[in-house]
Amino acid sequence: MQNNNILIIGGGASGLMCALTACKNGKSVTILEGAFKVGKKILASGNGRCNLTNKNITKACYNNFPVQLNKFNNTQTIKLFESLGLETYFDDEGRCYPVSNHSSSVLEVLINALKNHNCNIITNCMVKNITKQNDVFSVESSQGVFNANKVVVATGGNTMVNILKGFNISFKKFMPSLCGLKTSENTKLVAGIRQNALVTLSTPNFNYSEEGEIIFREDGVSGICIFNLSSKLNWFGLAKATLSLNLLPNKTIEQILAMLESRKQKLSTLNAINFFDGLFINNLGQEILNRAKISLQTPVSKLTDKNLITLAKTIMALKFNVVGMLANNQVHHGGVQLSELTNNLECKKISGLYVCGEVVNVDGVCGGYNLQWAWSSGHAVGESL
Numbered sequence: 001m002q003n004n005n006i007l008i009i010g011g012g013a014s015g016l017m018c019a020l021t022a023c024k025n026g027k028s029v030t031i032l033e034g035a036f037k038v039g040k041k042i043l044a045s046g047n048g049r050c051n052l053t054n055k056n057i058t059k060a061c062y063n064n065f066p067v068q069l070n071k072f073n074n075t076q077t078i079k080l081f082e083s084l085g086l087e088t089y090f091d092d093e094g095r096c097y098p099v100s101n102h103s104s105s106v107l108e109v110l111i112n113a114l115k116n117h118n119c120n121i122i123t124n125c126m127v128k129n130i131t132k133q134n135d136v137f138s139v140e141s142s143q144g145v146f147n148a149n150k151v152v153v154a155t156g157g158n159t160m161v162n163i164l165k166g167f168n169i170s171f172k173k174f175m176p177s178l179c180g181l182k183t184s185e186n187t188k189l190v191a192g193i194r195q196n197a198l199v200t201l202s203t204p205n206f207n208y209s210e211e212g213e214i215i216f217r218e219d220g221v222s223g224i225c226i227f228n229l230s231s232k233l234n235w236f237g238l239a240k241a242t243l244s245l246n247l248l249p250n251k252t253i254e255q256i257l258a259m260l261e262s263r264k265q266k267l268s269t270l271n272a273i274n275f276f277d278g279l280f281i282n283n284l285g286q287e288i289l290n291r292a293k294i295s296l297q298t299p300v301s302k303l304t305d306k307n308l309i310t311l312a313k314t315i316m317a318l319k320f321n322v323v324g325m326l327a328n329n330q331v332h333h334g335g336v337q338l339s340e341l342t343n344n345l346e347c348k349k350i351s352g353l354y355v356c357g358e359v360v361n362v363d364g365v366c367g368g369y370n371l372q373w374a375w376s377s378g379h380a381v382g383e384s385l
């Protein structure tokens, strides 16, 4: 059994920021990390570049917008990282990255600072359960039992449910978010194809549109704009949903029809299977023809005006029924309800027990918003410790 003043469970973005803030305030801190090293998700973030925050942070970017996001905001975050030696830049869309374009730079400056403050980091230490007796927490782990007066749960999504099962804390069920959407249609023919599209998500309660690159997968569709729409589904209700993909969003139906007419003249010696070559990847062209119920062997010269109108409409509204979320999620929606927490993210019912990061029911769209929440919430807890 080891006695500690403060234990932080989880060495991800929020746990590391929490530890650093507490250490800078002179606290003695131990991080218990289940994996063989800390910060694995930081390394994976932003396609290995780590989009650590965003210039433009508004309430619309999150399901909940708690006070901590203003108390330690994007400007303060960048200032702190710069004080640790990290050089950053913003891209045209306001996303902030390290100048090195390597997420390892973000993790390295955090680890250097923690070492400087003698923070104790224990890896390969998976926490299984937490209990509290007489103001002392007992943290049961794969490396034995640790005691502490204060415990911070910064474990990211799901595993918090088991760790905190002994406490009566109300949380919203975790759901994958910022992920692809599973569709009922067979998408094997187009799997792997990337295509720019204006995507409209429709449910009985709301419609949202977002333009960007989509990636067809064997079991559905993915890509950043689909990720953002998956958040909206979690936030506003997983009701019956459909996706409509406009594959030529910058053209009117008249312009598309004129283009198809012209292609019919130019490509009159081909069969329909090759009608879209040069405009779409061949398999996507086949998908459009299949949806329009036009045989792939139809000579292009025999395509009727009605066929061309059907094809134009299909190009403007390729429909999919959404039946669930794909498992390639970047974050979890759900977690400990804000109503259970003080402004310091301490559990109202259990003094000395804090939560931060994805464990809390706060999640944002793509663009650096989730790491900003991890930094803001970790900082809030670290200050309060």
Ligand SMILES: Cc1cc2nc3c(=O)[nH]c(=O)nc-3n(C[C@H](O)[C@H](O)[C@H](O)COP(=O)(O)OP(=O)(O)OC[C@H]3O[C@@H](n4cnc5c(N)ncnc54)[C@H](O)[C@@H]3O)c2cc1C
Pocket (backbone or CB within 6 Å): 009, 010, 011, 012, 013, 014, 015, 032, 033, 034, 035, 038, 039, 040, 041, 042, 044, 045, 046, 047, 050, 051, 052, 053, 125, 126, 127, 128, 154, 155, 156, 157, 159, 160, 163, 329, 330, 331, 356, 357, 358, 359, 367, 368, 369, 370, 371, 372, 374
């Ligand atoms: C591929 C990918 C790309 C992403 N890109 C971005 C991006 O560019 N910008 C952005 O803002 N967000 C991005 N995100 C989301 C962002 O990384 C997360 O929101 C953020 O890392 C969450 O931080 P956290 O500290 O709450 O949890 P995590 O980073 O998940 O850290 C939790 C830590 O706790 C440890 N742990 C879990 N259970 C236990 C246990 N029982 N005992 C001990 N340790 C435990 C884990 O091993 C982990 O190290 C991305 C996510 C992914 C997966």
